[in-house]
Amino acid sequence: MPISYDETRNIFHLKNNQISYIIGIEKGKYLVHRYFGPKIHSYHGVNELQLINRGFSTNPDPQDRTFSLNTLPLETSTQGSLDFRIANYQLRNPQGYRITAFEYAGYQITNEKPKLPGLPSLSGANTQTLEITLKDAQQNLEMILRYTLFENLPVISRSVEYINKSSQPIYLENAGSMMLDLPSANYDLLTLNGAHTNEANLSRQALHSGIQRVDSTRGTSSPQHQPFIALADKYTTEDQGAVMGFQLIYSGNFIAQVEVEQYGSCRLQMGINPDTFEWKLSPNEHFVTPEAVINYSDTGLNKLSQTFHSLYQNYLVPVYWQKRTRPILLNTWEGNYFSFHEKTLLEQVKTAKELGIELFVLDDGWFGQRNDDTQALGDWYVNQDKLPQKITGLADQIHELGLLFGLWFEPEMISKNSQLFRQHPDWPLQVPAYPLTEGRRQLVLDLSNPEIQDFLIATLDEYLKNGEIDYIKWDMNRHLTEVGNKNLPADQQKEISHRYVLGLYRVLETITRRYPKVLFENCSSGGGRFDPGMMAYMPQTWASDNTDAFCRTKIQTGFSYLFPPIMLGSHVSDVPNHQVGRITPLSTRGHIAMSGNFGYELDIKKQTPDTLAKIKEQVAWYKEHRQLIQFGNFYRLHTPDEQGVCAWLFANDQEVLIVYFHGVAQPAQKLAYLQTTYLDPQALYQNTATNEIFSGDELNHAGILIPRLKSDFASFTLHFKKI
Ligand code: DGJ
Numbered sequence: 219m220p221i222s223y224d225e226t227r228n229i230f231h232l233k234n235n236q237i238s239y240i241i242g243i244e245k246g247k248y249l250v251h252r253y254f255g256p257k258i259h260s261y262h263g264v265n266e267l268q269l270i271n272r273g274f275s276t277n278p279d280p281q282d283r284t285f286s287l288n289t290l291p292l293e294t295s296t297q298g299s300l301d302f303r304i305a306n307y308q309l310r311n312p313q314g315y316r317i318t319a320f321e322y323a324g325y326q327i328t329n330e331k332p333k334l335p336g337l338p339s340l341s342g343a344n345t346q347t348l349e350i351t352l353k354d355a356q357q358n359l360e361m362i363l364r365y366t367l368f369e370n371l372p373v374i375s376r377s378v379e380y381i382n383k384s385s386q387p388i389y390l391e392n393a394g395s396m397m398l399d400l401p402s403a404n405y406d407l408l409t410l411n412g413a414h415t416n417e418a419n420l421s422r423q424a425l426h427s428g429i430q431r432v433d434s435t436r437g438t439s440s441p442q443h444q445p446f447i448a449l450a451d452k453y454t455t456e457d458q459g460a461v462m463g464f465q466l467i468y469s470g471n472f473i474a475q476v477e478v479e480q481y482g483s484c485r486l487q488m489g490i491n492p493d494t495f496e497w498k499l500s501p502n503e504h505f506v507t508p509e510a511v512i513n514y515s516d517t518g519l520n521k522l523s524q525t526f527h528s529l530y531q532n533y534l535v536p537v538y539w540q541k542r543t544r545p546i547l548l549n550t551w552e553g554n555y556f557s558f559h560e561k562t563l564l565e566q567v568k569t570a571k572e573l574g575i576e577l578f579v580l581d582d583g584w585f586g587q588r589n590d591d592t593q594a595l596g597d598w599y600v601n602q603d604k605l606p607q608k609i610t611g612l613a614d615q616i617h618e619l620g621l622l623f624g625l626w627f628e629p630e631m632i633s634k635n636s637q638l639f640r641q642h643p644d645w646p647l648q649v650p651a652y653p654l655t656e657g658r659r660q661l662v663l664d665l666s667n668p669e670i671q672d673f674l675i676a677t678l679d680e681y682l683k684n685g686e687i688d689y690i691k692w693d694m695n696r697h698l699t700e701v702g703n704k705n706l707p708a709d710q711q712k713e714i715s716h717r718y719v720l721g722l723y724r725v726l727e728t729i730t731r732r733y734p735k736v737l738f739e740n741c742s743s744g745g746g747r748f749d750p751g752m753m754a755y756m757p758q759t760w761a762s763d764n765t766d767a768f769c770r771t772k773i774q775t776g777f778s779y780l781f782p783p784i785m786l787g788s789h790v791s792d793v794p795n796h797q798v799g800r801i802t803p804l805s806t807r808g809h810i811a812m813s814g815n816f817g818y819e820l821d822i823k824k825q826t827p828d829t830l831a832k833i834k835e836q837v838a839w840y841k842e843h844r845q846l847i848q849f850g851n852f853y854r855l856h857t858p859d860e861q862g863v864c865a866w867l868f869a870n871d872q873e874v875l876i877v878y879f880h881g882v883a884q885p886a887q888k889l890a891y892l893q894t895t896y897l898d899p900q901a902l903y904q905n906t907a908t909n910e911i912f913s914g915d916e917l918n919h920a921g922i923l924i925p926r927l928k929s930d931f932a933s934f935t936l937h938f939k940k941i
Pocket residue numbers: 551581582591626693695741742743744760762763
C-alpha cells in the first residue's frame with residue numbers, strides 16, 4: 219500500500235518507489251511532520267521529536283513544559299494560542315475572535331483523487347489520497363488536509379478544505395494550501411522572478427533568519443514572480459544533489475514563503491495571498507484551496523524539472539493534447555500589428571503554405587474599431603473594412619489552402635472606448651467614487667460576475683460553434699485595480715480577487731470542454747500568467763513578448779525549470795528585433811525558437827528569396843525533429859552565463875539533439891568541452907551529419923569540443939542516433 223497507517227505508533231507513511239512523507243499523531247490530537255525525502259522502506263521513528271523546555275514556549279498541557287506546538291514540526295499551523303510561526307490559515311468569527319483549536323479527528327485513504335470544485339487540479343490516474351480531518355470542537359469547524367501521492371513520480375500534491383458546521387458565518391482571512399516544517403534551514407532558496415519581456419529569471423540565495431517570500435497582489439500569478447519555490451542543498455547543481463520544489467496550481471494572487479525560525483528549522487508555506495483575500499464561510503459551506511505540488515529530486519535541478527514536465531504534461535493539460543504534436547504557426551502580430559486586410563493576409567498564407575507552415579494565427583486587430591491598442595476591446599464583432607468576408611470567409615480560404623486557422627482574443631478586457639463599455643459601464647471592476655485606472659488604455663471586466671462570465675462563454679461560443687477555428691490565443695494584458703463591485707456586500711468585497719480567478723476558470727472549463735480539439739494558447743503579454751492553473755485548460759503558453767533570440771535563451775531556460783518545451787511558445791521574428799533592436803542570425807533565431815513550441819512572427823511577404831529558402835529548410839528540419847523536441851526529455855546542459863553561452867539537450871530512447879548558443883563572441887576563446895551528462899553510458903551514438911560514432915559515456919564525461927565561433931550570437935545543433 220503506498221499510503222499506510224500504523225495504528226500502534228500513530229504514523230501515516232506515504233511512500234512510493236522514490237519518496238516518503240511521514241506524519242505522526244501526538245497525544246492523540248496533534249499532527250506532526252516527521253519526514254519528507256528519499257524513500258524509507260521501513261520507518262521506525264529514528265528521528266525522535268525534540269522535547270525541551272524552551273523559553274517563551276506555550277504548552278497545551280501545563281504539567282509538561284517540554285511539549286510545545288511552537289517548537290514541534292507540524293502539518294498545519296495553530297491559531298491564537300500555541301504556534302507563533304507563519305500561519306497556513308487564519309479564521310475570524312462574527313464576534314471578532316481569531317482563535318481555533320483544531321485537533322485530529324480521523325482519516326481516510328482512497329484510491330482516487332477528488333477533483334477540486336471550481337479549480338484546476340491534477341488528474342487522479344495512478345494515485346492514492348490521504349484525507350486527515352481535524353476538528354475545532356468549540357466552534358464546530360472542520361479542516362481536511364488532503365495529500366495525494368503519485369505512484370510513478372516523486373510527487374505529493376496537497377490542498378485543504380475548510381468546513382463550517384456551526385450556525386454562524388466564519389471569515390477565512392487566510393486559507394493556505396500547504397505548509398511544511400523541515401528540521402533544518404540549511405538550504406538555498408530558488409525562485410523565478412522577472413518583468414514583462416524579461417520573465418523567469420532564476421534567483422538562488424541562502425535562506426537566512428526571518429521570512430523570505432515571493433507573491434503577487436496583481437490579480438494574476440504575474441511575470442514578476444512565479445508561484446514556485448525550491449529549497450536546494452548548498453551543493454545541488456543541475457545534475458547532482460537534493461532539491462525540493464513547490465508550486466501552486468493557481469493563476470491569481472499567491473504567496474510562497476519560508477520562515478527560518480529561532481532554533482534553525484524552517485517552515486515553508488504556500489497558498490492564496492491573504493493580503494488580498496478573505497472568504498465568508500456561511501453555515502454548512504466548504505472552501506477548498508488551490509492544489510500545491512511538492513516535488514523531490516535527489517539528482518539535481520534537471521530531475522526536478524523533468525518531474526514537473528512529466529506531471530504537467532501527463533496529469534494536468536487537457537487529455538486531448540497530452541500526446542498530440544503541435545503545428546508550426548505563423549502569427550501576424552510583429553509582422554502586421556493592427557494593419558492588415560484579408561487580401562494581404564491570404565498572400566501571407568499562400569507563402570506560409572509553400573514554406574511548410576501549418577497554422578495561420580490572426581492576432582490582435584480583427585474586431586470592432588481596433589486599429590490601435592487604445593480601443594475596441596469587448597467589441598467582438600468582425601471589422602469588415604479589414605475582413606470583408608468576416609472570419610468565416612477568411613477561415614474557409616485558409617482551410618482551402620491547407621492550413622489551420624487560429625484567432626486572438628483578449629476576453630477579460632474592455633476598452634473605455636468601446637461599444638461594450640458604453641452599453642455596460644458597470645462591467646469593469648470598480649469601486650464607487652474612485653476613477654477607473656487604465657493600463658494599456660484598457661479596463662478589466664469583473665469576472666466574478668456570472669453574467670459577465672456567461673457573456674464571455676457566449677461570445678467565444680459564437681466563434682467556435684461552426685468549427686472554423688482550430689486555435690485560440692487567449693491574451694490578458696494588464697493587472698487588476700479597483701478590485702471591487704456593487705454586487706457583493708461589504709464583508710465580501712475581499713473575496714473578489716479569488717472570485718475573479720474562479721470566474722475565469724469557469725469560463726475556461728466550459729469552453730475548453732465544449733471544444734476539446736481546439737488548441738488554446740495561454741498568453742498574458744507573453745509569460746505574465748504562465749502557471750499550472752492556466753495549463754490545465756491551455757496546453758501551451760506564449761512565453762514572452764521578447765522575441766530576441768539572445769534574451770530568449772534566458773527566458774526559456776527559466777521557464778524550463780517548470781514547463782517542458784512543448785508548452786513554451788517561441789517564434790522566429792524579424793531583425794532588428796522589435797524589443798531590443800538586436801540583430802541575430804536567422805539560423806540562431808530558428809534554433810532558439812525550435813527549442814520551444816515553434817512558430818514565426820514576421821511578415822513573410824517582406825522577406826528576401828534567400829531568407830524564404832532558409833525558412834523552408836528550417837521548417838522541414840523541425841518537422842524531422844519535432845517528435846523528439848516536443849515529447850523527448852529536456853535537459854539544461856549549460857545555463858546562460860555572462861557571455862550568454864547556453865546549451866540544451868533533447869533526448870528520447872532513439873535519438874539526441876543538442877542546441878548550442880554561443881552568446882557574444884569573445885577574444886581568446888576559452889577551451890570548452892560540452893559534456894552531455896545524461897546519455898545512456900553503455901550505448902553508442904552516431905552523429906547524423908558526420909556519421910562519427912561515440913559512446914554515451916565519452917559524450918557524457920569527455921565531452922564535445924566547442925569549435926571556434928567568430929561571430930556574435932552564433933549557434934549550432936548536433937543530432938545523434940542511438941545505435
Ligand atoms: C500581447 C501579446 O503577448 C502579443 O503577442 C500580442 O498578442 C499583443 N498582446 C496583441 O495586442
